[in-house]
Amino acid sequence: MSLITLIPLFPLIGFLINGIGFRHVPKSLAGIISSAAAFASFACALTLFLGFNGQPQIVHLFDWITVGTLNISMSFQLDQLSLLMLLIITGVGTLIHIYSIGYMSHDEGFGKFFAFLNLFLFFMLLLVMGSNYVVMFIGWEGVGLCSYLLIGFWNKNSNYGNAARKAFIMNRIGDLGFLLGIFLIINHFGSVEYSEVFSKIAEGGYSSGDKTLFYITILLFIGAMGKSAQIPLYTWLPDAMAGPTPVSALIHAATMVTAGIYMIIRSNIMYSLAPETLDIVAWVGLATALLAASIGLFQNDIKKVLAYSTVSQLGYMFMGLGVMAYSSSFFHVMTHAFFKALLFLGAGSVIHAMSDEQDIRSMGGLRKKLPITFITFLIATIAISGIPPFAGFFSKDEILAHVFEHNKLMWAFGVLGSIMTSFYMFRLLFLTFFGEFRGTEKQKHHLHESPIAMTAPLMILAVLSAIGGFFNFPHIFGGHASLAAFMEPLFEQSAIEHVAVDESLEITLMIVSVVAALLSAGVAYFIYVVKKTVPVAEGEETGLQKVIYNKYYIDELYDTLFVKPITALSNFFREVIEFLVIDLIVEGVGKLVKTLSSEVRLLQNGTTGYYIFAMVLSIAAILVWSLKSFLLG
Amino acid sequence: MIPFVFIAFIVLTVISACVVLWSNNVLYAAFSLLLTFFGIAALYVLVGADFIAITQLLVYVGGILVLLLFGVMLTNQNGNKENGKNDIIGTNTNRLIGFAVAFGLFALLFFTFAKANFVNIQSNLFESIETFSTTQNIGVLLMTDFVLPFEVSGVLLMATLIGAAYLSSKTKV
């Protein structure tokens, strides 16, 4: 059996052991089995990566379904893209597994949790390893299911169950698009294998803007919107924070949500021939990036801030895809996986220390009590804000440079987004770790640094967040852009026009965005550390308590200049856009179904006479309709 | 002559069927049903289906209707409290809509028949046809070509019998 098949097999075995033996496998063993399974997969992936010769490999397991001439096989494809995804998934996955051993140690469903984590890993690996769209779809649905199970893991609270269901249903709406896209591919190309479909496109002489490709790509993109939380299907992601924090780190930050990006990069040849779709992708990405970042500005729940930040970063990645900067987007996927996982795990460490308190208004001054968490969190914050030389800087600036080539306005918005990113991340950092402790005495007494099982992954991820950027060190700094070079064969067949970015221009762009990020970090420092501002309690921003609120920013010039308009904007987006537009359209459909259901139910009134009457009426209607040609003439 | 007899029986059938529909007294309805079945049996005779006609009389008039009357009598042992008579008064609801829909459906089907082109149409409906008994033919066919449906009807009857016996058996409640 080749190493390739072993990769998904390990987590599956882990799942089976923990799942079937739930309550029988001792707690100490369950975590180790799962982590070992994840690590074994990582080791396999690493071995394959080191021995990779640049030639895509397809491992055919068995023929799966044969429908007429269409043959769908269960087979794995190993190429640059899947290798990199494998490394990220198994690598970050292993760290999060180890972390969870510490984090979940007090939980009753310890074994169940690890079983689910392993199952998730299995499906995620299927998703990225499959050599055709159907296997990808299986993984796609599977991770959705696991995500559902894990969001609702703490099911004592019925809200959590609802959040889980919301996530699942929103994803299904996206899946509808994906499934239709697959059908269209089957219909049009008669195959779902990547290699066949892509070579058919390459040889088929499709011109740019081909109608079929447009429909296929737009349908696939709808699928990506659901899974990767883009407007209008993003609202499930913040709600998904109901799950345990390692879950948020693994699924809702590092791996699953990037599935949409993976899919588009995988299908890059189709997207490159569909410029309309690319435009849509880019603008949806930009809108999501801005909307989510602005909402993130004044959230007070530590995980909510990170959730909106994730949505916003995903928006950046889509923006990059939209301008055909595939490898840059992937670079951002990678660095984002490092620093966002780190942020979530750090947040988890804080929550753990704070006895499950998630409100940053009750935190503060934690840097002395949680030194390791603080330092790693700081590194991640710098990384995500795009300040050199940490990982986020390189990847984000690569995307922005490409965006600049494509559309200057889009670039300006992108920089605006990164200013907001820097602001809310530093705000989070300052409110959490600086100043005085604002929680209860009991919490203060309880504060402690997390166990080594939790801090070790933090440190490893911190190192990766710090140096991750050097994997694709750009030419202008004398690097080799090795990641881009490695991924080059993936884009051979697509028609990407390579625009060489002017070096001096690129450096200027970098300086602009770095200065902007630093400035906004400085503003955050001024507001939250120097002035020691603490966000007011919820619901008091408006209405009767406005007086208090106004006092809060008449005094401060900066506040009036920045906070008020942005708060207003943020509130506007959160309350008007999110509630009216998103809730009305997306959730409104759900409510409509429910209302409709309660109405339709009344048709079933239990009277036989009425039933027969309805039947006769229908028969008469059908007969009239069928005989209409005779009746009319 | 035949057309008049034919029309007379049709009138009988239709009128008694209307009484079944419109009568509130279930007993009257049951007796009108007898006339309806009888009229239909006569119509069968007129189209030369003597076996069916006899079966109709035997099964419906002789069996089912008697059963129906027994049912009426047994369900209403206490009699009608209002007038002291032993009858059941049914209630009709939705007369108008029901009538409209039924009539519409009837009109449709009537139209269907009026416009129909029967493959083996007998053009001379009212001319005397060669009279012969169909009973023998039916008997032979049932034991040759249609032996399987004939036999399998046994399964149907068996299932019905078991069901009837089971449902009517006494249960301790």
Next chain:
Amino acid sequence: MNAIIALSLFGISNLFLGFLNNRKILLPATLVFILIALGLNFADWNHEYYWFNNMLKTNNLSVNFVTIILLSTFLVVAISRSFGDDDEHSHPAEYYAILLFSAVGAIMMVTFENLIMLFVGLEILSVSMYVLTGSDKRSLRSNEAALKYFLMGSFATGILLFGVALVYGATSSFDIHGIAQGVAKAKEQMGGAYGPLLYSGVILIMVGLLFKISAAPFHFWTPDVYDGAPSIFTAFMSTVVKTAGVAATYRILSISFPSVYGLWGNPLVYIVCATLIIGNITAVYQQSFKRMLAYSSISHAGYLLITVLAKRPETNSSLLFYSLAYAIATITAFAVLMVVSEAQAKNGKADESFEALNGLANNNPLLAFSLTISMLSLAGIPLTAGFFGKFFVFSDAFSNPSSLFKWILVIAILMSTVGIYYYFKPIIAAYMKKGEVAKIELSPLYKFILILTTTLTILLGLAPDLVKNIF
């Protein structure tokens, strides 16, 4: 064909077995009977044969359908637990006999070559179901359901018969292949058009059959009857009766009337959409698990009918696969529902609502797991049989060039999304809601059946080609 004879005889033997004072023997005996019938059924494999003057025809397609029917019957009988060994009110011998007889009817409905056989088969099945629906004589709901079913069922039978008569008038044949020729001949005589007689006949036959598979707007009886009938017979109705009904509809429409596709296809499109929408939307609001399953069976009738509409060479196998996946999952769901509601009844909480399942997973992992898998399969989540059922059905619809099918497909997929909502309710109840269901002792056979159906569901979801190649 041999299976029909064998099952009829076995049904009667069952009645005689009932005279023995040993009820324990009935269940294994019946299971053996069904297995023998299944074996006899396979004797017809790869033999295309007309029986008794073209009354029945067996070929591989019919063998496959009969296999699904007998398998479903087997599973239902296996989970019947002798209808309560100690319950003096139950009459297991009669129940088993009637179940076997109705299997005969169902087999006739999938092998018929002559409309008379269709009618007799349908009647056997229906009459048996009327009786079984009312078999819980002490329950008012059961009695009411039986009466309702009987009234409406006989009405539908009348419609079907009327349609048969009209078609006979138009084509002068009862033979389904003869009818196809008659249709062609009628067209010739009419100069390229069809008379209203044929039109009405086809529509009425279709309506009569659609009633049996509870397609909207002829579905009204379904929730009341499924809800009122004892669960075990509801399981039988929603699997065997539905499979037989769909197979019969498919058989007659595809063999006798392919040349008048537009005539029955157009109304059927709307019927399919209405069925999908009504079935799924109404299911959302239900509080009772059993009633939800009733609506779910309506919605699945819609999916099954898509294949009938799609009219492709692959339709046979899609229809078979979907029926199989659906039957297995439904029986599993009912198996769980039955034991749980019975256990709850002992605690004085006799209900079949979702609440009865609360906290099921804590003490009964097998039940909860089987339930989950069956719900996932019904919802069409990948790696379960139901997903591939839907996948095949949808790809059938998608390959059809008519643009109408794209709309059906969109509705079908949207509605399967709605389906997720209510199929997850029992899972949530079992795993996430607080509640206590005491450990339920299951007989080895019951456990075996649960494991078997669950494994089958997963296996077919992993490797659908296993059976898809046979179909």
